[in-house]
Amino acid sequence: MVSYIFRRLLIMVPTLLAISMIVFIIIELPPGDYLESYVAELQAQGENVDPQHIEFLRENYGFGDPPVQRYLSWIGGMLQGDFGYSFEYRLPVTDVVGDRLFLTILVSMATILFTWMIAFPIGIYSATHQYSWGDYGLTFIGLLGLATPNFLLALILLYFANVYFGTSIGGLMDAEFIGKPWSLAKAISVLEHLWIPVVVIGTSGTAGMIRRLRANLLDELQKQYVTTAKAKGLAPFKALVKYPLRAALNFFISDIGNLLPSIISGAELVAVVMSLPTTGPILISALQSQDMYLAGSFLMFLATLTVVGVLISDLLLAWLDPRIRLMGANTK
Amino acid sequence: MDDLIRINDLRVEFSLLGGTIEAVKGVSMRIRPGSTVALVGESGSGKSVIAQSIMGILPKVGRITSGEILFADPDKNNEVIDIVSLSPDGQQMRDIRGGSISIIFQEPMTSLSQFHTVGDQIGEALHLHRDIGSKEGREAVEKMLRLVGFPDPSAAIDTYAFELSGGLRQRAMIAMALVCRPALLIADEPTTALDVSIQATILKLIKELQAELGMAVLMITHDLGVVANVADEVVVLYHGKVMESGCVGDIFGKPGHKYLQALIKAVPHFDMKAGERLTPVHEIDYESGPLMSAKEPWPSDLDKEATLLSVNGLTKHYTTRKQSWFGSREATRITAVDGVNFDIKRGECLGLVGESGCGKSSVSKLIMRAISSDAGTVTFNDRGNIVDLLSVEDEEMMPLRRKIQMIFQDPVGSLNPRMTVFDIIREPLVIHEIGSAREQADMVRELVRLVGLDPRFLNRYPHSFSGGQRQRIGLARALALKPDLLICDEPVSALDVSIQAQVLNLFKDLQKDLNLTYLFISHNLAVVDYIADRIAVMCRGRIVEIAPRELLFRNPVHHYTRRLMAAVPYPDLDRKLDFSSFEKLGSNEPASWPKPFAIRPDLPSAMFDLGGEHYVLAAEGTSPRELGS
Numbered sequence: 018m019v020s021y022i023f024r025r026l027l028i029m030v031p032t033l034l035a036i037s038m039i040v041f042i043i044i045e046l047p048p049g050d051y052l053e054s055y056v057a058e059l060q061a062q063g064e065n066v067d068p069q070h071i072e073f074l075r076e077n078y079g080f081g082d083p084p085v086q087r088y089l090s091w092i093g094g095m096l097q098g099d100f101g102y103s104f105e106y107r108l109p110v111t112d113v114v115g116d117r118l119f120l121t122i123l124v125s126m127a128t129i130l131f132t133w134m135i136a137f138p139i140g141i142y143s144a145t146h147q148y149s150w151g152d153y154g155l156t157f158i159g160l161l162g163l164a165t166p167n168f169l170l171a172l173i174l175l176y177f178a179n180v181y182f183g184t185s186i187g188g189l190m191d192a193e194f195i196g197k198p199w200s201l202a203k204a205i206s207v208l209e210h211l212w213i214p215v216v217v218i219g220t221s222g223t224a225g226m227i228r229r230l231r232a233n234l235l236d237e238l239q240k241q242y243v244t245t246a247k248a249k250g251l252a253p254f255k256a257l258v259k260y261p262l263r264a265a266l267n268f269f270i271s272d273i274g275n276l277l278p279s280i281i282s283g284a285e286l287v288a289v290v291m292s293l294p295t296t297g298p299i300l301i302s303a304l305q306s307q308d309m310y311l312a313g314s315f316l317m318f319l320a321t322l323t324v325v326g327v328l329i330s331d332l333l334l335a336w337l338d339p340r341i342r343l344m345g346a347n348t349k
Numbered sequence: 350m351d352d353l354i355r356i357n358d359l360r361v362e363f364s365l366l367g368g369t370i371e372a373v374k375g376v377s378m379r380i381r382p383g384s385t386v387a388l389v390g391e392s393g394s395g396k397s398v399i400a401q402s403i404m405g406i407l408p409k410v411g412r413i414t415s416g417e418i419l420f421a422d423p424d425k426n427n428e429v430i431d432i433v434s435l436s437p438d439g440q441q442m443r444d445i446r447g448g449s450i451s452i453i454f455q456e457p458m459t460s461l462s463q464f465h466t467v468g469d470q471i472g473e474a475l476h477l478h479r480d481i482g483s484k485e486g487r488e489a490v491e492k493m494l495r496l497v498g499f500p501d502p503s504a505a506i507d508t509y510a511f512e513l514s515g516g517l518r519q520r521a522m523i524a525m526a527l528v529c530r531p532a533l534l535i536a537d538e539p540t541t542a543l544d545v546s547i548q549a550t551i552l553k554l555i556k557e558l559q560a561e562l563g564m565a566v567l568m569i570t571h572d573l574g575v576v577a578n579v580a581d582e583v584v585v586l587y588h589g590k591v592m593e594s595g596c597v598g599d600i601f602g603k604p605g606h607k608y609l610q611a612l613i614k615a616v617p618h619f620d621m622k623a624g625e626r627l628t629p630v631h632e633i634d635y636e637s638g639p640l641m642s643a644k645e646p647w648p649s650d651l652d653k654e655a656t657l658l659s660v661n662g663l664t665k666h667y668t669t670r671k672q673s674w675f676g677s678r679e680a681t682r683i684t685a686v687d688g689v690n691f692d693i694k695r696g697e698c699l700g701l702v703g704e705s706g707c708g709k710s711s712v713s714k715l716i717m718r719a720i721s722s723d724a725g726t727v728t729f730n731d732r733g734n735i736v737d738l739l740s741v742e743d744e745e746m747m748p749l750r751r752k753i754q755m756i757f758q759d760p761v762g763s764l765n766p767r768m769t770v771f772d773i774i775r776e777p778l779v780i781h782e783i784g785s786a787r788e789q790a791d792m793v794r795e796l797v798r799l800v801g802l803d804p805r806f807l808n809r810y811p812h813s814f815s816g817g818q819r820q821r822i823g824l825a826r827a828l829a830l831k832p833d834l835l836i837c838d839e840p841v842s843a844l845d846v847s848i849q850a851q852v853l854n855l856f857k858d859l860q861k862d863l864n865l866t867y868l869f870i871s872h873n874l875a876v877v878d879y880i881a882d883r884i885a886v887m888c889r890g891r892i893v894e895i896a897p898r899e900l901l902f903r904n905p906v907h908h909y910t911r912r913l914m915a916a917v918p919y920p921d922l923d924r925k926l927d928f929s930s931f932e933k934l935g936s937n938e939p940a941s942w943p944k945p946f947a948i949r950p951d952l953p954s955a956m957f958d959l960g961g962e963h964y965v966l967a968a969e970g971t972s973p974r975e976l977g978s
């Protein structure tokens with residue numbers, strides 16, 4: 018097992034290298050660079066452009082260098098913890114992202130928890146009560162959740178939260194706490210605001226997971242070993258949790274690999290609509306303004322999450338499913 | 350009440366989409382303590398439904414409408430309880446289920462969870478019904494595993510079901526059912542999915558455990574051979590009604606009911622005279638037409654008895670992956686097919702018998718080039734034109750594929766559920782671009798009549814046909830290209846005895862009418878004996894004995910063949926299985942066989958000609974006298 022983990026970690030290195038090349042190429046693909054769009058923007062606003070300042074920036078950040086050299090210095094910097102400089106914010110990338118990263122992770126984790134807490138009981142109920150009124154009703158609500166666009170749900174929830182609870186519109190906390198150090202009042206304010214983005218971001222994922230859990234569990238419930246468990250005299254609920262639910266969990270664990278990046282990237286549009294102080298809106302504006310180091314670091318961050326997520330789900334699967342653990346050596 | 354179980358006028362109804370179906374129509378029967386009752390009937394006769402009713406595990410759509418199931422629970426001083434009146438998931442029923450009455454199923458693979466160790470699943474049953482500590486529990490489970498014949502119980506307790514062979518899985522299942530020492534064991538077709546020799550050991554095991562634990566057994570089966578060997582009393586079920594019941598001697602001695610008489614006649618057995626026909630419960634009427642008989646003729650100067658297919662030194666290895674996910678492991682090479690030789694003459698039927706995993710299906714796949722061989726040749730005589738099937742190019746193989754067709758074991762899995770029967774039978778003609786659409790349609794209609802089906806049903810889908818009918822659809826598809834050779838891989842082993850007789854007779858008749866040659870693969874010795882002209886016995890990838898059918902089973906020479914023969918249960922009370930002498934014949938491990946049949950790397954072996962086309966595998970240098978012929 019140890020050597021397996023080690024080998025998997027080793028494989029991650031070339032994977033991430035390949036991803037970094039693709040990310041770099043994609044960022045370089047559009048014509049021009051940040052400085053050109055910066056100059057164009059300044060001129061459009063009728064401001065004077067100091068050619069010397071532009072030239073200085075061009076020199077300093079190696080815009081004139083050949084792409085390979087720029088790629089190497091970008092990668093080299095990242096390895097040392099230097100993610101580059103955001104032109105737009107005129108700050109190192111770490112400073113731009115840093116304080117937002119915590120809130121992003123908070124929103125994401127809360128969303129994952131929300132998804133699991135809602136999807137599991139409903140999925141199990143739907144599968145064990147197939148074709149009952151409860152199943153139809155929950156399926157209908159689930160499909161509604163799947164079909165409603167996130168931003169629309171966000172606007173509706175924001176409105177009602179404001180009308181009924183007096184929650185301020187947008188953001189993750191009341192305006193007075195922004196930029197202030199953490200305190201109990203600030204934490205409460207964050208919790209007050211948190212549920213809206215969590216519900217909004219989590220709804221479609223929850224609905225999807227209910228459908229998948231129901232389908233998987235229905236397959237498993239047909240199987241003979243469920244009857245065996247019942248024939249032993251096991252109580253129905255215990256028999257359900259120990260045998261078919263366990264078998265239906267495989268899909269759910271393999272899903273973890275996709276879960277992290279999809280929640281973090283899927284949340285971006287919502288974050289813009291709700292003006293959340295998370296990382297999403299920065300990524301979008303960085304891509305728009307060709308702020309290459311910021312955008313590149315972001316994409317690498319998402320890629321790393323995916324690779325790590327897949328590793329975690331593979332390890333969990335091997336740990337949970339003895340067939341994977343013990344039969345890996347056999348070929349059919 | 351003297352009886353352990355008494356069922357009075359039980360009626361069970363299933364509500365399905367189209368309405369309700371009464372699966373059990375007023376059944377009354379009894380099980381006495383410590384005795385074995387066999388419940389006999391074909392699939393759909395309601396025998397499993399009765400078992401589910403006793404256990405309280407009917408599917409959701411099933412409902413007991415009337416009747417009672419009285420159970421005198423020995424754990425509670427023979428207090429009589431009506432199981433029908435209990436709530437199926439209530440505490441009282443759950444105490445009975447698994448504690449006083451337990452069940453084993455047909456499929457040992459799917460009956461056990463893949464995620465939990467064998468010890469966990471057996472121990473669970475124990476802890477549910479007995480107040481016992483985890484350490485004592487483990488000891489009890491180990492003791493039980495030893496009792497059911499696990500060689501190393503303390504290691505077996507931590508294995509998973511997928512690591513065990515089919516026979517061991519069924520033993521684990523039995524251990525799970527018996528760990529609480531129930532008063533009644535329901536065995537629902539416990540050996541149907543197993544080979545004859547494993548079947549014999551499992552039946553023996555159930556009998557021994559029954560004597561030791563003093564429990565009653567309800568044996569559900571459609572195999573009259575099994576019934577004759579284990580039952581004290583027999584209940585014959587047909588369409589949810591009891592046709593006949595009584596003690597086993599009366600039932601076999603003078604079967605009163607026509608259905609039972611018909612059932613006994615439908616089972617192939619070794620005492621059949623040459624040319625004797627099985628009498629199925631319903632015979633198939635079929636008619637051959639002009640299109641099928643118009644076959645490409647063979648040159649008249651060619652020998653009528655020419656060899657059609659010749660297999661020489663056919664070998665196939667499987668290698669397991671060198672590296673597992675968790676570090677490297679020794680690569681193991683399994684020889685699935687090990688230098689197999691045989692010939693099939695034109696118009697002949699060669700039977701290939703062996704236990705599961707002996708490589709008989711691999712041989713058929715190698716001949717069809719579905720898998721690639723490692724060594725050997727397969728030469729096919731295409732009307733005087735001799736070709737090696739294993740070395741011809743793909744485009745040359747295409748026309749040859751018309752000459753060899755295949756029929757599979759699983760009547761469900763081998764037909765595409767999304768195609769109509771018409772499209773399924775027509776598909777080979779479309780692939781090989783034979784005839785116009787109209788000619789193809791005519792051909793399909795003739796083919797279904799040939800296998801005794803009604804052409805009006807051609808636009809239906811496979812699911813609306815029974816297993817036997819589906820197998821006939823598979824046969825029609827295989828015949829569409831007018832092949833010379835049909836490879837039949839266990840074509841009747843998924844069918845009930847009455848249907849089996851029907852299909853076997855159809856195979857025989859069509860062979861004669863259409864001048865077909867068969868390679869007939871089966872693990873059922875009696876079936877092969879009925880249909881084949883010559884029989885090859887296969888074990889561990891080798892053919893150990895090959896002979897004409899009248900010689901092989903009358904005078905088996907090879908140790909392995911004798912062992913197989915000793916394991917066959919006869920539907921005859923005077924010839925019960927002799928479990929102890931079967932035991933003495935040892936395992937199916939070639940190295941453990943007695944001289945001169947033992948196969949070890951240091952003992953080269955060869956085929957010996959015993960005369961009359963009877964060949965047997967033995968160590969080199971053995972004298973014919975030693976072979977005991």
